[in-house]
Amino acid sequence: xxxxxxxxxxxxxxxxxxxxxxxxxxxxxxxxxxxxxxxxxxxxxxxxxxxxxxxxxxxxxxxxxxxxxxxxxxxxxxxxxxxxxxxxxxxxxxxxxxxxxxxxxxxxxxxxxxxxxxxxxxxxxxxxxxxxxxxxxxxxxxxxxxxxxxxxxxxxxxxxxxxxxxxxxxxxxxxxxxxxxxxxxxxxxxxxxxxxxxxxxxxxxxxxxxxxxxxxxxxxxxxxxxxxxxxxxxxxxxxxxxxxxxxxxxxxxxxxxxxxxxxxxxxxxxxxxxxxxxxxxxxxxxxxxxxxxxxxxxxxxxxxxxxxxxxxxxxxxxxxxxxxxxxxxxxxxxxxxxxxxxxxxxxxxxxxxxxxxxxxxxxxxxxxxxxxxxxxxxxxxxxxxxxxxxxxxxxxxxxxxxxxxxxxxxxxxxxxxxxxxxxxxxxxxxxxxxxxxxxxxxxxxxxxxxxxxxxxxx
Numbered sequence: 001x002x003x004x005x006x007x008x009x010x011x012x013x014x015x016x017x018x019x020x021x022x023x024x025x026x027x028x029x030x031x032x033x034x035x036x037x038x039x040x041x042x043x044x045x046x047x048x049x050x051x052x053x054x055x056x057x058x059x060x061x062x063x064x065x066x067x068x069x070x071x072x073x074x075x076x077x078x079x080x081x082x083x084x085x086x087x088x089x090x091x092x093x094x095x096x097x098x099x100x101x102x103x104x105x106x107x108x109x110x111x112x113x114x115x116x117x118x119x120x121x122x123x124x125x126x127x128x129x130x131x132x133x134x135x136x137x138x139x140x141x142x143x144x145x146x147x148x149x150x151x152x153x154x155x156x157x158x159x160x161x162x163x164x165x166x167x168x169x170x171x172x173x174x175x176x177x178x179x180x181x182x183x184x185x186x187x188x189x190x191x192x193x194x195x196x197x198x199x200x201x202x203x204x205x206x207x208x209x210x211x212x213x214x215x216x217x218x219x220x221x222x223x224x225x226x227x228x229x230x231x232x233x234x235x236x237x238x239x240x241x242x243x244x245x246x247x248x249x250x251x252x253x254x255x256x257x258x259x260x261x262x263x264x265x266x267x268x269x270x271x272x273x274x275x276x277x278x279x280x281x282x283x284x285x286x287x288x289x290x291x292x293x294x295x296x297x298x299x300x301x302x303x304x305x306x307x308x309x310x311x312x313x314x315x316x317x318x319x320x321x322x323x324x325x326x327x328x329x330x331x332x333x334x335x336x337x338x339x340x341x342x343x344x345x346x347x348x349x350x351x352x353x354x355x356x357x358x359x360x361x362x363x364x365x366x367x368x369x370x371x372x373x374x375x376x377x378x379x380x381x382x383x384x385x386x387x388x389x390x391x392x393x394x395x396x397x398x399x400x401x402x403x404x405x406x407x408x409x410x411x412x413x414x415x416x417x418x419x420x421x422x423x424x425x426x427x428x429x430x431x432x433x434x435x436x437x438x439x440x441x442x443x444x445x446x447x448x449x450x451x452x453x454x455x456x457x458x
Contacts, residue, residue, distance in 0.1 A: 020183050020405040027101070027409025034097045036416040039140060040423035044431060045095050051088050051435040052442045058087040061315055062290025068449045069239065070289035072456035075443055078429075079152040079375065081436040083110060083286040086133055087318040088435065089148075092428070093141045094322035099410055100138075103402030104342045106394070107133025107317055108287065109142040110149035114390055115372035116204075116211035119346035124211050124369060125194060126204050126389065127344050128397055132288060134339030135317040136326055139398050139407055146394060147171060147425035150387055152432060157378045164429075165422045167387040172418040174391025176411040182399035183408040190399050194345045195392050202385030203377040210371035219367035220306045224278075224297065231303055234280040234295065239455065241282050244294070249279035252294045252311055255354040259311075259363045262337070262352035271350065274298035274307045282366075284312070291315060292359065295366050308366035309350065313359055332360040343397040 018026075059067050074084040082089075086108050106113065106128050113130035147168045154164035182190055199205055223241065224232035236242050244252070253276050260268050278297040283289055292313040299306055314332035329335040333353030341347050352363045378386060398407065411417050442448040450456075 023403055023405035024183065024409030027099075027403075027406035028412070030099045030101070030406075030410050031412075034099050036410070036412070037420050038097045039144070039417065040420035040427075042092075042096070042424050042427040042431070044092070048092070051085070051438055052447065054088055054091065055085060055439075056448075058318065059290060063292065066239065066283060066290045068451035069283060069456040070286065071443065071448050071450040072453055073286045073289060075440060075450060077156050078433045078436040079149070079156045080286060081439055082149060082152050082432050083108075083112065084289075085432070085435070086145075086287055089145060089428075090133075090318045090322060092431075093138075093144060093319075096140070096144070096424075098138045099140065101402060101406055101410065102136050103139045103142075103398040103407075104339055104400075105133070105135055105137040105139075105142050105319065106131060106343060106397065107135055107137075107142075107319055109146040109394065111146070111153045111375075111378065111386065111390070112149075112372050114393060115370065116207045117348070117371075118211070118369035120349040121346075124208050125346050126199055126208060127195070127346070127393055129344075129370070129372075130285075131336050131340040131343070132314060133317045133319060134336055134343070135319050135323065136401075137319055137323050139402060141319070142394055142398070143172065143175065143421060144424055144428070146390060147421045148428045148432065150383065150390075151425045151429040153375050153378050154383045155429070156375045157383065159378070159380065159383055161426060163380065163383060165426060167383040168422040168425045169415065169418040170384045171387035171391040172421045173415065174388045175395045176391075176408070176413075176417065178392040178395030179399060179404050179408040179411060180413075182395065183405035185399075185404075190396070190404070192345070193396055195389060195396055197392065198385060198389040202389075203373045203382050204386060204389045206377050207371045207373050211369045214367065214369050214371050216306050216308065216368060217304075219308060223295075223308070223367075227278075231277055231299060232297070232306075233278045234297060236280075239283060241280055241295075244279055244281050248294075251356055252279050252296060255311065255356045255361065256296070256309070256363070259352050259354035262334075262354070262363075263350070267349050273300040274305075275300075282310075284310075288312070292356075292361075307350075310362075310364050310366040311354065311356070312362045312364070314353075314362050331355070333362040334360075336362045342401045345396065 074081045115129045116126050119125050150167050151164045227233040276296050276298050280295050282293050282295045294311040296309040314336050337351050337353050348364050350365050354361050443450050
């Protein structure tokens with residue numbers, strides 16, 4: 001005899017809709033397949049390629065003249081190397097245990113890719129702020145990359161590994177506790193949630209204070225000079241910032257026409273007020289060096305009303321080849337923009353995408369109250385304070401894009417996962433330092449060409 005409709009209903013009262021308790025149990029059962037302690041394991045695969053060769057291959061799609069700048073920026077410290085070596089860690093993470101639970105990955109989760117910026121309504125938020133490698137994937141990969149960065153940044157700040165390990169455990173604890181709270185929220189509550197705890201003191205507070213001062217007018221004074229006509233133009237500080245030929249400038253400005261179609265109608269209206277007056281090429285970041293990156297200076301109601309737009313080339317995520325179930329992306333700029341919208345509570349109102357000479361680009365504001373945490377801000381207990389806010393931020397991002405209850409069920413209430421991730425982070429930080437040594441040796445031997453430090457740093 002067939003079961004009645006009432007018998008088929010879940011405890012939530014909705015037929016076929018699992019409750020948070022059902023999903024937590026699903027997560028707990030996954031521990032049988034992948035024990036939480038297994039996440040502490042790390043040793044290089046026997047067939048792991050030479051890190052220098054792999055990174056050289058990753059640079060083949062970049063502008064050859066700029067690759068030496070990237071090499072120099074990566075050579076400054078093990079943490080700087082780590083920032084530019086996401087393709088190497090993507091390979092290594094693909095060999096680690098995987099629960100099968102998926103979220104939207106930041107992809108390049110590290111301590112300097114969390115920072116302050118202005119929300120569309122003008123208030124300052126502290127959140128993930130770099131999504132070049134974003135892609136759907138195993139939640140553990142973001143956790144392990146962020147955790148390792150805490151160790152490497154902590155070492156660079158002068159902390160001992162006991163302090164660094166404590167910070168990693170605090171990070172995972174904050175992530176677990178946040179995910180457990182998110183598991184009981186409605187999805188609309190999660191979408192509206194903004195991380196505010198831990199922001200009144202410590203490194204996050206310092207970054208927010210920097211962001212308060214980093215106004216569009218401040219960026220205008222830093223990057224431009226008077227043009228003699230009452231407006232301003234970009235500096236020429238080659239190779240870091242330089243003007244482009246008129247043909248390229250015209251192409252960049254023309255690409256903004258299709259970009260506007262990726263904005264909502266109210267943002268299109270705001271963008272229509274601004275007129276471009278100058279275009280330059282800008283070298284940015286560490287991992288992004290070598291991609292094509294243009295900046296457009298625009299003015300709206302007059303010289304007091306600047307807007308700087310960045311048109312940034314986006315290559316495929318370095319994780320994509322290790323995720324065969326992820327569909328190919330037709331446009332890499334759109335991949336990044338949509339991933340950012342999914343993970344951030346508040347997003348740049350001018351975030352969109354365009355194409356230029358057959359290449360994919362992300363478009364966003366170049367500077368609007370943006371500031372990051374510096375490694376020197378992470379000495380002693382400050383590293384743990386930062387780890388706590390970062391754990392909640394990453395938990396919020398994953399809860400918006402994955403199954404918070406299943407992840408919470410897997411993580412559990414004990415500190416087993418905390419200890420395991422701390423072991424992994426220390427071991428992978430050691431591996432990074434070994435790889436960094438090989439990288440530096442390749443520079444000294446001439447295998448890798450580095451730019452003069454003064455030229456590369458700007």
